[in-house]
Amino acid sequence: MNTKDALINYCLRLADNSMISGQRLAEWNSCGPYLEEDIALSNMALDFFGQAETMYEYASQLINNNKSADDLAFRRSEREYFNCLLAEQPNGDFAFTMMKQFLFSTYAKFLYEALSASNDETLKGFAERSLKEVKYHFRHSSEWIIRFGNGTDESLKRAQFALDELWRFTDDLFCMNATDEELISTGITVSSDSIAAKWNLTVKEIMQASHLTIPEKFNVITGGYSGIHSEHLGHLLCEMQYLQRAYPDAKW
Amino acid sequence: MTEEEKTAQFQQRIDAGEKIEPLDWMPDGYKQTLFRQISQHAHSEIIGMQPEGNWLLRAPSLRAKKILMAKIQDEAGHGLYLYSAAETFGIDRAEMIDMLHSGQAKYSSIFNYPALTWADMGAIGWLVDGAAIVNQTMLAKCSYGPYSRAMVRICKEEGFHQRQGYEIIAKMASGTPAQKEMAQDSLNRWWEPSLMMFGPHDADSPHTQNSMKWKIKVESNDTLRQRFIDRTVEQAHHIGLTIPDKNLKYNKETMHWEISPINWDEFWNVVKGNGPCNHQRLSHHKKYHQEGQWVRDCARAFEVNQMKESNAVKSN
Numbered sequence: 001m002n003t004k005d006a007l008i009n010y011c012l013r014l015a016d017n018s019m020i021s022g023q024r025l026a027e028w029n030s031c032g033p034y035l036e037e038d039i040a041l042s043n044m045a046l047d048f049f050g051q052a053e054t055m056y057e058y059a060s061q062l063i064n065n066n067k068s069a070d071d072l073a074f075r076r077s078e079r080e081y082f083n084c085l086l087a088e089q090p091n092g093d094f095a096f097t098m099m100k101q102f103l104f105s106t107y108a109k110f111l112y113e114a115l116s117a118s119n120d121e122t123l124k125g126f127a128e129r130s131l132k133e134v135k136y137h138f139r140h141s142s143e144w145i146i147r148f149g150n151g152t153d154e155s156l157k158r159a160q161f162a163l164d165e166l167w168r169f170t171d172d173l174f175c176m177n178a179t180d181e182e183l184i185s186t187g188i189t190v191s192s193d194s195i196a197a198k199w200n201l202t203v204k205e206i207m208q209a210s211h212l213t214i215p216e217k218f219n220v221i222t223g224g225y226s227g228i229h230s231e232h233l234g235h236l237l238c239e240m241q242y243l244q245r246a247y248p249d250a251k252w
Numbered sequence: 253m254t255e256e257e258k259t260a261q262f263q264q265r266i267d268a269g270e271k272i273e274p275l276d277w278m279p280d281g282y283k284q285t286l287f288r289q290i291s292q293h294a295h296s297e298i299i300g301m302q303p304e305g306n307w308l309l310r311a312p313s314l315r316a317k318k319i320l321m322a323k324i325q326d327e328a329g330h331g332l333y334l335y336s337a338a339e340t341f342g343i344d345r346a347e348m349i350d351m352l353h354s355g356q357a358k359y360s361s362i363f364n365y366p367a368l369t370w371a372d373m374g375a376i377g378w379l380v381d382g383a384a385i386v387n388q389t390m391l392a393k394c395s396y397g398p399y400s401r402a403m404v405r406i407c408k409e410e411g412f413h414q415r416q417g418y419e420i421i422a423k424m425a426s427g428t429p430a431q432k433e434m435a436q437d438s439l440n441r442w443w444e445p446s447l448m449m450f451g452p453h454d455a456d457s458p459h460t461q462n463s464m465k466w467k468i469k470v471e472s473n474d475t476l477r478q479r480f481i482d483r484t485v486e487q488a489h490h491i492g493l494t495i496p497d498k499n500l501k502y503n504k505e506t507m508h509w510e511i512s513p514i515n516w517d518e519f520w521n522v523v524k525g526n527g528p529c530n531h532q533r534l535s536h537h538k539k540y541h542q543e544g545q546w547v548r549d550c551a552r553a554f555e556v557n558q559m560k561e562s563n564a565v566k567s568n
Contacts, residue, residue, distance in 0.1 A: 023309060026308050026309055026317075026321060027309065029301060029305040029308055029321075029324055030298075030301040030302050030305045030324075030536070030537075030540065031540040031543075032540070032544065033540075033543070033544025033545075033547035033548055034544065034547075034548065035298065035328055035331060035332055035335075035345075036332070037544075037547075038301075038328050039325055039328045039329060039332070042321055042324060042325040042328070043325065045321055046318060046321050046322060046325070049314060049317055049318050049321065050318065052314065053314045053315075053318070056314070069314060070313045070314055073314055074312070074313070093543070094544065094547050147550055147551055147554040148550060150554050150557055150558075151549070151550030151551065151553045151554040151557075152546070152549055152550050152553045154546050154549070154550070155546060155547070155549075155550035155553075158546070239309050239310055240309060240310065242310050243310060243311075243312035243370055244312055244313075247428065247430060247431070249428055250312075250427055250428050250430070250431050251423065251427060252312035252313045252316055252370070252420075252423065252424075
């Protein structure tokens with residue numbers, strides 16, 4: 001794979017991660033446990049949509065065949081999406097969503113820290129800006145995890161259930177393919193191994209503070225970055241892409 | 253001072269254009285009217301998130317999605333500071349939510365209509381927020397300080413909401429035949445309900461007289477409605493849409509657009525709970541409020557546990 005193609009794939013991966021995460025958070029609109037939490041969740045969804053837009057635009061420039069950022073978001077199918085499996089999992093209850101957010105934002109925080117030293121200027125700028133946002137996502141979600149673990153029996157039980165269910169999708173965050181190989185060799189990104197090591201430490205620390213037990217690895221599933229998804233993604237895309245697909249000639 | 257003297261003094265302050273603040277003396281009727289109105293306004297912002305939320309996941313472009321998300325977020329924020337303004341009367345948000353759920357408190361009837369197509373995101377911004385601005389610009393001058401200040405802030409954001417709605421509908425009105433049809437259909441469905449947002453004619457409005465005396469309202473329902481009609485008719489014509497009223501005509505003498513009589517039976521029917529979405533909106537709010545109970549319990553328990561711990565550390 002040449003560097004340009006790898007870079008396009010990588011931008012789509014980052015964009016798709018944000019887009020799908022934002023779409024899932026947007027599902028919480030008017031469904032939050034507090035009005036303040038509704039506002040926080042929509043704020044984070046907005047961060048994600050902004051990040052996605054920046055990366056789709058960069059990918060669109062690189063692809064250079066009149067595919068707009070909107071085309072990339074709304075006209076690609078399941079197998080052409082490169083987000084991680086964690087992001088596309090359904091929201092579940094508030095504990096489940098916060099656990100997803102926590103596992104993902106911890107990853108995004110370390111990833112964007114590393115990408116802030118990328119030798120691709122656009123990616124570097126994107127990572128620096130997004131880091132500020134995901135640091136807040138990390139703080140928000142880790143504080144909730146600690147509250148769940150030190151709140152009531154019910155909140156502890158719900159958080160443990162979420163962790164047990166979602167743990168199987170966490171290896172997928174660190175999977176590398178030909179895209180990574182090419183971009184690591186050119187100094188555009190770093191090996192996921194270094195991110196995974198930091199991620200493991202932080203996750204362990206927060207789980208300990210929350211009296212939560214990290215489960216044994218069981219039925220581990222990977223493939224998101226290579227376009228092999230869970231069945232959930234197709235439904236999400238159906239809804240998200242409905243107008244663009246139903247009225248292909250329309251401008252909105 | 254007797255009650256009568258206090259009332260007279262209060263009225264003097266109002267007449268002199270002074271703002272009334274939470275710790276000032278005020279007649280019970282003034283308090284009740286404002287609490288009812290502000291809490292209803294807060295609930296309207298919150299319930300109003302639902303029809304727009306219905307299209308959030310299906311917004312057709314990145315830009316449209318970001319704008320709609322930001323708009324709904326603004327509404328949640330408006331709800332927050334309106335609840336705070338209403339709390340100045342000594343009733344907290346949890347109690348207000350109970351009143352909403354029991355049907356004791358209302359919200360704007362406009363949100364009891366369904367958002368059926370993407371064009372409705374345009375019509376809601378253009379017409380519903382457009383009508384709200386006319387009303388709220390007036391309320392920004394009202395005599396109660398906290399409400400007036402909340403309105404000043406809210407009006408700034410509503411202006412942006414109205415423009416984004418108009419942009420959506422204008423784009424569709426100049427788009428493909430299918431988009432045009434959706435835009436016109438949407439105007440057809442939202443026109444009359446948005447006229448009703450200003451409330452009954454002055455003669456039939458039970459609260460108008462006192463509200464005007466107390467400067468909670470400084471203009472009548474009919475005056476505000478006419479201002480909205482004049483503005484909106486021109487905007488519709490500008491983008492080639494037709495106001496769904498065959499009796500619509502311009503009166504050169506008064507320089508106002510005249511419309512057919514409004515169907516007030518429909519209005520009262522929806523107010524009484526028989527609109528297409530009354531049940532849906534309220535049961536949605538109840539459902540998620542209940543589902544969030546364990547989260548609120550957890551947060552409270554966590555706080556208590558933290559306090560216990562920090563006290564234990566201190567006493568050691």
